Amino acid sequence: MHLPFPNGFLWGAAGSAHQTEGNNVASDMWALENRPGGFLPERSGDACDGYHRWREDLDIVRDLGLNAYRFGIEWARVEPVEGQVSLAELAHYRRLIEGCLDRGLTPVVTLHHFSSPLWFQRRGGWTDAGAVERFRRYVRAVLPILNGVTWVCTINEPNMLAMMANMVKREKREENVAGAMPPPDQAVAEALMTAHHAAREELGAAAGIRSGWTVANQNFEAADGAEAERDAWAWTREDQFLDAAAGDDFIGVQAYTRVCIGREGALDVPDGARRTLTGWEFYPAALGNAVRHTAARIPGVPILVTENGIATSDDAERVEYTTGALAGLHEAMAGGIDVRGYLHWSLLDNYEWGTYHATFGLVAVDRRTFARTVKPSARWLGDVARAGALSG
Numbered sequence: 001m002h003l004p005f006p007n008g009f010l011w012g013a014a015g016s017a018h019q020t021e022g023n024n025v026a027s028d029m030w031a032l033e034n035r036p037g038g039f040l041p042e043r044s045g046d047a048c049d050g051y052h053r054w055r056e057d058l059d060i061v062r063d064l065g066l067n068a069y070r071f072g073i074e075w076a077r078v079e080p081v082e083g084q085v086s087l088a089e090l091a092h093y094r095r096l097i098e099g100c101l102d103r104g105l106t107p108v109v110t111l112h113h114f115s116s117p118l119w120f121q122r123r124g125g126w127t128d129a130g131a132v133e134r135f136r137r138y139v140r141a142v143l144p145i146l147n148g149v150t151w152v153c154t155i156n157e158p159n160m161l162a163m164m165a166n167m168v169k170r171e172k173r174e175e176n177v178a179g180a181m182p183p184p185d186q187a188v189a190e191a192l193m194t195a196h197h198a199a200r201e202e203l204g205a206a207a208g209i210r211s212g213w214t215v216a217n218q219n220f221e222a223a224d225g226a227e228a229e230r231d232a233w234a235w236t237r238e239d240q241f242l243d244a245a246a247g248d249d250f251i252g253v254q255a256y257t258r259v260c261i262g263r264e265g266a267l268d269v270p271d272g273a274r275r276t277l278t279g280w281e282f283y284p285a286a287l288g289n290a291v292r293h294t295a296a297r298i299p300g301v302p303i304l305v306t307e308n309g310i311a312t313s314d315d316a317e318r319v320e321y322t323t324g325a326l327a328g329l330h331e332a333m334a335g336g337i338d339v340r341g342y343l344h345w346s347l348l349d350n351y352e353w354g355t356y357h358a359t360f361g362l363v364a365v366d367r368r369t370f371a372r373t374v375k376p377s378a379r380w381l382g383d384v385a386r387a388g389a390l391s392g
């Protein structure tokens with residue numbers, strides 16, 4: 001097998017601010033994690049101490065032979081108190097951007113990745129009348145430090161965010177929140193779309209920025225003739241968010257697994273199916289399928305794979321999964337789909353929203369010393385990037 005990828009293809013790894021930085025104390029997620037009696041088993045705490053160790057992390061990315069790095073700017077740090085923008089925090093993120101550029105890495109910057117400032121949530125979150133303007137103001141504050149950045153993701157996985165909003169609502173009503181995610185809160189979904197478009201308007205003021213958002217692609221498949229149920233399910237949870245990206249500079253595809261939909265909704269992963277540490281089905285074909293689905297939904301919008309990976313403690317399994325995913329991606333591209341890059345989730349074994357158990361990282365992180373250990377899968381991906389081709 002020798003599957004070449006185009007020249008100039010971005011090969012990278014990804015993380016988010018809350019999951020890697022540590023001590024994101026002014027955020028709503030921090031409040032949720034630290035609430036007595038909350039439903040999350042583990043708190044983010046120091047995370048990977050990425051806030052202080054980003055230079056080491058960028059060196060690792062460069063030394064592996066990758067050429068891109070996706071990271072987040074944390075709104076709760078930039079604006080910890082409403083209306084008070086921290087120039088020191090903006091300078092921190094500017095150093096991170098320059099750290100990428102100095103190392104020859106293309107930065108892919110996410111402005112919002114699940115966490116918001118706690119004050120924003122207390123003011124009513126995304127459905128409050130002033131929410132979109134608050135987000136717009138934050139984007140405007142960040143704009144001056146984005147000089148030299150091409151790829152900007154406004155909001156990460158708005159579809160998951162809207163589902164999480166519904167889950168938190170249910171938890172507040174003391175309903176059982178175990179099991180499958182609830183459907184998105186539609187008012188939150190619509191507010192996020194408006195916020196995304198407002199952010200794109202602001203970012204449009206800067207020359208050279210390409211902006212888009214990233215959608216969780218769940219590969220909904222119909223079981224037992226439940227095509228209509230599958231389509232309805234997919235529209236609320238995914239397709240409306242893809243449709244909202246029509247006309248954007250790019251769309252971020254994030255895919256891990258598939259979900260089968262029967263007449264009554266999502267089906268459990270069948271007994272005996274191979275699973276990952278998150279309980280998801282091991283399904284490398286997810287990426288190629290997600291890319292095809294996205295391209296069919298919003299033809300002409302360039303695709304950047306902003307996340308794909310596997311939670312496993314067996315690093316050889318990570319290589320196996322990623323080989324399958326990249327082969328599927330190559331096939332989709334050979335069919336004419338415009339894909340600009342592949343960013344593996346994640347660079348580090350970071351905080352997986354409630355647990356450190358589900359390790360997605362190319363690089364291990366010691367939970368007490370924060371020492372980084374590069375795994376063989378990272379070297380393997382670096383070799384693929386250097387060769388610009390998947391071989392084997």
Ligand code: BGC
Binds near residue numbers: 157160254307345
């Ligand atoms: C998110 C990441 C998360 C990953 C694995 C995506 O939903 O953007 O923050 O860690 O998938 O669950």
